[in-house]
Amino acid sequence: MWKRLEGYELRWRARGMRGLRLGERPDPSLPAGTDRLPQIEHIVVLMMENHSYDNYLGMLRGRGEGFPLGPDGKPEVSNPGADGETIRAHHLPSTDQHPEAPSQSWHASHLQWRHGTCRGFVAGNQEVLPDANPAISMGYWTEDDLPFYYGLARTFPLADHWFSSCLGPTFPNRRFLIAGTAHGLIDDLTFDLLDYPAAGTIFDMLTRHGISWVNYHAVPGDKSMARRYAHHSRRMARRRLLRMGRALRSAAGGVQKDLQFTANVFPLGIGRYMLHVRSTDQFFADADSGTLPSFSIVDPDFDTYSEENPQDIRKGESFAAEVITRVMHGKGWPRTLLIWVYDEHGGYHDHVAPPAAVPPDEVEGRSLVGSPTRLQRLLRPVMPRMVGTAENEAAGPHRYDRYGFRVPAVIVSPYARPGYVCSDVLDHTSVLKLVEEKWNLPALTARDAAAASPLGALDLTGLPAFLDPPPLPEPGLTWGS
DSSP states (O other), X not given: OHHHHHHHHHHHHHGGGTTOOOOOOSSTTSOTTOOSOTTOOEEEEEEEOSOOHHXXXXXXXXXXXXXXXXXXXXXXOEEEOTTSOEEEOEEOSOSBOOSSOOOOSHXXXXXXXXXXXXXXXXXXXHHHOTTSOGGGGGEEOOTTTOHHHHHHHHHSOEETTBBOSSSSOHHHHHHHHHHSSOTTBOSOOGGGOOOOOTTOXXXXXXXXXXXXXXXXXXXXXXXXXXXXXXXXXXHHHHHHHTOHHHHHSOGGGTOOOOOSOGGGGSOOOHHHHHHHEEEHHHHHHHHHHTOOOSEEEEOOOTTTXXXXXXXXXXXXXXXXXXXXXXXXXXXXXXXXXXXXXXXSOTTOOOSSOOOBOOOOSSOOOBOTTTSSOHHHHHHTTTOHHHHHHHHHHHOSOOOOOBOOOBOOEEEEOTTBOTTOEEOSOBOTHHHHHHHHHHHTOOOSSHHHHHOOOGGGGBOOSSOOTTSSOOOOOOOSSOTTO
């Protein structure tokens, strides 16, 4: 029943693709869906939330491009404030984050970039969040705070130039992960998530070619699939009808995004939900038994374990450690590639300027309320403050022609190259490129067509160097505690 319904959903979506030319297959001589990398059977993406490379791994010594250090052993990096004061990068005193700062909105991110100087983090946050402490944006954590992550980055290939896909917040960047485009989205307003990209998503492509995929996420353990879908449907209805007031308030002001799982950043029908959305507990069972699908995304509990402020970052590290450890010690480990990465920088400083990027398509950025629209004109007289906040969040150039800031990323696999640092320019569409190279699939947009693949971090020609899972440090907290 669900497969028939999914087929109907795909056929309905395909009507919008008439006349659309997809990119070339990696090997035009082979049909789409051909497995070109049989050594890897399971690709797992663990995408956490809201931290820059410098914020987490800037103090990692001897590997990757971290902070430049001064004679005192501390980062020689600073940013000016609006009044000419200088704020130096500094170690944050607690792993509990501030509830309101920094900001990673579209506007704030462009201010922080500051024409390629990366000198707008303090002044940019002062402009966007005038009541918050702007110095927080210059903070970082160390190995004492995040022992598992530092051990992971020392052991497996570290990608020290993995950039988020655009200078903006969570939803646009997660859209790039699954579709190669944000399709015009520049904010985290939940009622802006009703459109669909012309070429569809990577999930559509995988389904058409009979390649299994799952989006795992946190759900109550006592709910059946039918009850979970009913809960999902109610949340979607609230997204469209009841949450405008909440969504219009600044996401950077501490409002939790209405995000359950990554596939939800584009509309997901009941057929695909029932077939492809499963619980975190099911992920652990599948990892243990070696029955993970060909491609999967693992999402944290966004309320507690995602590492977004104001959460304790150690809780997110404990979840990621559990996911990675269970994969490494599961029966499918000899044939698995896992990517640990973050959706965007969370407003935290990074000293490496994001380079220019290939625009994915001709769709320019827009915000339903933050940009001039009929809805904005109707709402301004009755909700002037909320409209003003949305305008502030969405200000700036509305093109996707530049990557966002660097984020932490590590390639975990038995085939990983020991001691390797991958300094190729990568972004979230590099995951799409990897999937397309493995199954000979055409690119969805110009962005993933131009993306580099993280395959250079693997050696698929010899015996796997990490067939026996290496020991890693324990995280600062135990997951579930």
